[in-house]
Amino acid sequence: MSGWRHRIVGLPALLLALVVWEVLPRSGLLNPVFMPPCSQVAWRLWYLLRSGELLRHCGASLLRVTLGFGLAAALAIPLGVLLGLHRRLYLRLAPLVGVLRPISPPAWIPLAILWFGIGNRPAVFIIFVGSAASMLLGIVAGARGMDRRWIEASLTLGASRRQAVLWVVLPALLPSVMTQLRIGLGLSWMAVIAAEMVAVNQGLGYMMVQARNLFQTDTVLAGMVVVGALGWALDRLLLRLERRFLGWRAELEPHDLLAA
Amino acid sequence: MSKRTAFRLLLAALILVTGALGCARDEPQIAMGVRTANDHAPFYLADKLGYYQDEGLDVAVHLVPSNTEIIEAVQRGDLQAGAVPITTAIAAISAGVQIKIVAMTGRAGDGLLVRSDSGIETLADLRGRRVATIRGSILDVPLRVALQDAGLDPERDVTMIYFTKLGDMIQALETGQVDAASNTEPFMTQVERDGWGEILCYYSASWPDHPCCVVFVSESLRSERPDDVVALMRGHLRAVAYAQDHPHETAEAIVEYLEAFDVPLVEASLDEHKMRIDAEITPQEVECMAGLMHEFGLIERLPRADELLDTSLLRRAQP
Amino acid sequence: MAGAPNWSHMTYLQLDALHKYYRPEGRLLTVLEGVDLEVARGELLVLLGPSGCGKSTLLRLVAGIESPDGGQILLDGLPVRGPGRERTLVFQDGLLFPWLTATENVAFGLRAMGIGEGERRRRAERELARLGLEGFGALYPHQLSLGMRQRVAIARALVLEPDLLLLDEPFAALDAARRRQLQDDLLTLWRGRSLTTLFVTHSLSEAVLLGDRIALLSPRPAQVLSLFTLDLPRPRREHPERLDAWRTRIGEALSRAAGSSAGRLTLGGGAAMLWHA
Numbered sequence: 001m002s003g004w005r006h007r008i009v010g011l012p013a014l015l016l017a018l019v020v021w022e023v024l025p026r027s028g029l030l031n032p033v034f035m036p037p038c039s040q041v042a043w044r045l046w047y048l049l050r051s052g053e054l055l056r057h058c059g060a061s062l063l064r065v066t067l068g069f070g071l072a073a074a075l076a077i078p079l080g081v082l083l084g085l086h087r088r089l090y091l092r093l094a095p096l097v098g099v100l101r102p103i104s105p106p107a108w109i110p111l112a113i114l115w116f117g118i119g120n121r122p123a124v125f126i127i128f129v130g131s132a133a134s135m136l137l138g139i140v141a142g143a144r145g146m147d148r149r150w151i152e153a154s155l156t157l158g159a160s161r162r163q164a165v166l167w168v169v170l171p172a173l174l175p176s177v178m179t180q181l182r183i184g185l186g187l188s189w190m191a192v193i194a195a196e197m198v199a200v201n202q203g204l205g206y207m208m209v210q211a212r213n214l215f216q217t218d219t220v221l222a223g224m225v226v227v228g229a230l231g232w233a234l235d236r237l238l239l240r241l242e243r244r245f246l247g248w249r250a251e252l253e254p255h256d257l258l259a260a
Numbered sequence: 261m262s263k264r265t266a267f268r269l270l271l272a273a274l275i276l277v278t279g280a281l282g283c284a285r286d287e288p289q290i291a292m293g294v295r296t297a298n299d300h301a302p303f304y305l306a307d308k309l310g311y312y313q314d315e316g317l318d319v320a321v322h323l324v325p326s327n328t329e330i331i332e333a334v335q336r337g338d339l340q341a342g343a344v345p346i347t348t349a350i351a352a353i354s355a356g357v358q359i360k361i362v363a364m365t366g367r368a369g370d371g372l373l374v375r376s377d378s379g380i381e382t383l384a385d386l387r388g389r390r391v392a393t394i395r396g397s398i399l400d401v402p403l404r405v406a407l408q409d410a411g412l413d414p415e416r417d418v419t420m421i422y423f424t425k426l427g428d429m430i431q432a433l434e435t436g437q438v439d440a441a442s443n444t445e446p447f448m449t450q451v452e453r454d455g456w457g458e459i460l461c462y463y464s465a466s467w468p469d470h471p472c473c474v475v476f477v478s479e480s481l482r483s484e485r486p487d488d489v490v491a492l493m494r495g496h497l498r499a500v501a502y503a504q505d506h507p508h509e510t511a512e513a514i515v516e517y518l519e520a521f522d523v524p525l526v527e528a529s530l531d532e533h534k535m536r537i538d539a540e541i542t543p544q545e546v547e548c549m550a551g552l553m554h555e556f557g558l559i560e561r562l563p564r565a566d567e568l569l570d571t572s573l574l575r576r577a578q579p
Numbered sequence: 580m581a582g583a584p585n586w587s588h589m590t591y592l593q594l595d596a597l598h599k600y601y602r603p604e605g606r607l608l609t610v611l612e613g614v615d616l617e618v619a620r621g622e623l624l625v626l627l628g629p630s631g632c633g634k635s636t637l638l639r640l641v642a643g644i645e646s647p648d649g650g651q652i653l654l655d656g657l658p659v660r661g662p663g664r665e666r667t668l669v670f671q672d673g674l675l676f677p678w679l680t681a682t683e684n685v686a687f688g689l690r691a692m693g694i695g696e697g698e699r700r701r702r703a704e705r706e707l708a709r710l711g712l713e714g715f716g717a718l719y720p721h722q723l724s725l726g727m728r729q730r731v732a733i734a735r736a737l738v739l740e741p742d743l744l745l746l747d748e749p750f751a752a753l754d755a756a757r758r759r760q761l762q763d764d765l766l767t768l769w770r771g772r773s774l775t776t777l778f779v780t781h782s783l784s785e786a787v788l789l790g791d792r793i794a795l796l797s798p799r800p801a802q803v804l805s806l807f808t809l810d811l812p813r814p815r816r817e818h819p820e821r822l823d824a825w826r827t828r829i830g831e832a833l834s835r836a837a838g839s840s841a842g843r844l845t846l847g848g849g850a851a852m853l854w855h856a
Contacts, residue, residue, distance in 0.1 A: 031335075032356075033335060033355075033356055033357060033358075034335065113428065113431070113432075114431075117432065117435060117437040118421060118432055118437050118438070147674075149670060149674055150674060150676065152639075152644045152662070152668075153668070153670060153674045153676075154676075154687070154691075155643075155644065155661075155662040156642050156643070156644065156662045156663075156664070156666065156667045156668040156745075157664055157667055157687055157688035157691060157735065157736075157739065158663060158664025158667075158688045158691045158692060158739065159687075159688070159691040160691070163691050167687070167690075167691075168676065171676070171678040171679075172676075172678070174678070197424065200422075201420070201421065201422060206422075209424065210395055210396070210422070212328060213327075213328050213351075213395075213396065213397075213424070214351045214355065214396050214558070214559070215328075215331060215351055215352050215354075215355035215356075215357055216355055216560075217355075246678075248677055248678045248679075248719045248721070
C-alpha cells in the first residue's frame, strides 16, 4: 500500500471504537460513573489543557523520564558493550543483573522514598532501575552476537584495538543499541507513572492518582489518553533518530549483522 | 436420559439450592466497609458486641485499606454502606456517586505534627515551609482553615506536599523532608510518645468539633430498604453511646481491630480534648465543609444539601 | 604472457612446524599438525585441500589473528606477532562494513594509518577504478552485487599495498561467470604489483588456474602432503589441455593420499570426489 493509504486504513476501527465509547455510557448500558463517555473525556482534556495543568504535569513526567532514561542509557550502553565483548567479566556480573532485572518498578518505591525522600529524585531512581537492567542485558546480547570477524577484518587492515572499538564495534552495535533504547524508553515511560505515586506535586501519574481519590474518572481517562499519546510520540521520535543514523540498514536482514 | 433433560434437571437443582441458601438467612444482609482509625471504633464495637444482630441485621464489617476503595466497592455493589471521612463522601457525591451521608461517627482528632527540634512553635512559623498533607482529604481542609486563621495563604505562603498514605508523611517528617505533617490520632500521640516530634496544634483549635468521619449508605439501600438502615442506625447509636462511656474497652477494641498500637496509648488518644466519637450531624456543618472544599478548588461541583445528607433515618432510630 | 614464473627464489614467508589445536568442550581438536611451508617473494601459492581441513586456520595464523600453539611464522626473517596491514586478509564473504560506503570501506585501512580524508578518498577511488568499480563508490554494500562486494574487499586490501596478500576462498560464493572474471582480475593485479599471495581454495580448477605452486593439504589434522610447481605459462586459459593434464595429475595425487577423515574436493566440472578413510 502506498504512503498515505496505509495510514488511513486503521481509521474506521478507531472511529468505531470512539463511537461505541460515546454511545454506551450515554445510553446507560454502561454506568457513566465507571466509564465516562468519550466526549466528556475530550472536554476534560481540553479543560486541563486550557488551564495549563496538563502541560505542567506532562512537563514534570517528561523531565523525569528524560533524566531516568538518560542515566540508564549512559550506564547500559558502555557497560553493555564491555560485558558483551569480555566474556569473563560478563560471567561474573550476569547473575547479579539477572536477579535485579525482574524487580518491577513499583517494588522499588518504598526503598526509593527511604533513600531519596520526596521530589524528582525517587522518581528518577525508579525509572532508572526500571529500564537500566533490561537495556543492559539486551545490549550485552547484541554485543555477544556481533560477528567477531569484523574486528578481525579491521585488525588485518591495520587498525589498533582502540580504532577497532570506535570504528567497528560501535557502528556494528548501533542497530541493536537503538532497538534496546526504544524498548528502554517504553519501560521508562511505564515506570514514570508508577513512580509518580510517590510524594510529588505534579506529573501525569500524580494527576491520575489524585483524580481517582476524588472520583473524577474522566480525568483518569484523560490522563491515560495523554500517557498513551506521549508514549507513542516518544517512540516515534526514537524511530526517526534510528532511521537517520541507520540509513544503511535499509535492506539489511537482522541476521546479517550476527555471526554467521 | 437425553442431554437436554439432564441439563434442565441440573439447572433446576441449582436454582433450588441457591434459593434454599438464600432463604436460610432470615436476617437481611448489609456489607459495610470501614477504615482502621480511632473514630471507626463504633463499628468495631457494634460488630464485637453484636449490636447489629440485636437489631435483626446481619452486618458484615469489612476493614478496607483506603477510603477510595470503599467508595469504589459501593459503586460496584460489593458494599452497601460504609464509613469514610466527610471529605471523601462529599467528593464522591460531587462526582456523581449515588450515596448519602446518614450519620456522624467521629469529630476532630487531627492536627499538625512537627519535629521537636524544628523550632516551629506556632502556625505562623510555617511560612515558607513544607507541609505534608493528603490533598482533598479531611487532613487537608481543616489544615487550610487553620492556616488561613493564622494569616497564611495555603497555596502561596507554604509549600504543600501531597502524599497518599499517613505512614509516608510521618516518615517524611522524621527524615526532614517536610517540616510539618498533617495527621490524625492515634499517630499523633504515638509520635509524641516516641519523643522526636510534637503536636503543633489540633485543627479543632480553629474549628472546634469539626466533623471527621461519617456513615453513609448507598442510594439503592436507602430507597429499597430504609427500615434496615434505621436498624443499622440504632446499632450505631448504641455503639457510640458505649464508646463515649467506656474509653478503656473502646481502646481495647481499637487495638484488636487495628492490630497495632497498645491500649494505654489509644486510650490516651481518645481523650475528649483530642477527638470525640459522636453520631449527631447537622446540615449546616456538612454544607460548610462542602462549601470550603469548593472554595479551595477541591471539588468542581457544589452539591445541594439534600444530595449530601439524609438525617431522617437517624432521627427515626433515636428514641 | 609466456615465460618463466615471476618470482624470485628468495624465501619470503616461512612456516615452521606449525601446530594449532582447539579445545571445544574439553575435547582436543588438532587442526594443524606440523605444517612446514616456504613462500617465495612475489609468488602466488595456492593452498588446496578439502573443506574443513584447516587451511583457513593456517591463513588466520599467517594473518596474525590467531597464534600458533607450536612452531613459528617468519616474514622476511622476522617472527610474526599479531595482525597488521602488511599481511592483510580478504575473507570468504568479503566482510565489508555495512555502515560504510564502498569508498569508505576501501579507505578504512588508510584512515587507521592517519591519512587525511581527501588523500584517502583519492586513493580509495583510484583503487576502486582499478577493479572496475568506478562510480560505485557512494553505494553501500547491500546495494552491490556479490561480485562487486568481493571486488571492494580486494580493493580494500590492495590499497594498503601489503607485503603479503591473503585470500580465503574469496570467490567460492560466486557463480561461474563472475568467478572467472574475478580470477582474471586478481591475476592482472597480482602480476602488476608482484604481490606475494597466499590463496586458499578447495577447487582444483581454481588452484590449477591461479597457482605458481600448489601446496596440497591433508584432511584434519592438516599437513602439507605435497607441493606442486606448475610450469604453465600465463595466461593459462589459453592452454586448456595442459590445465586438464595438471588437474588429472593432482587429482590422482589426491586419491592416492589416504585421509583419516572424510573430505570433499571439487573438480572444475562440478563432479565431486568423496574421500573415505
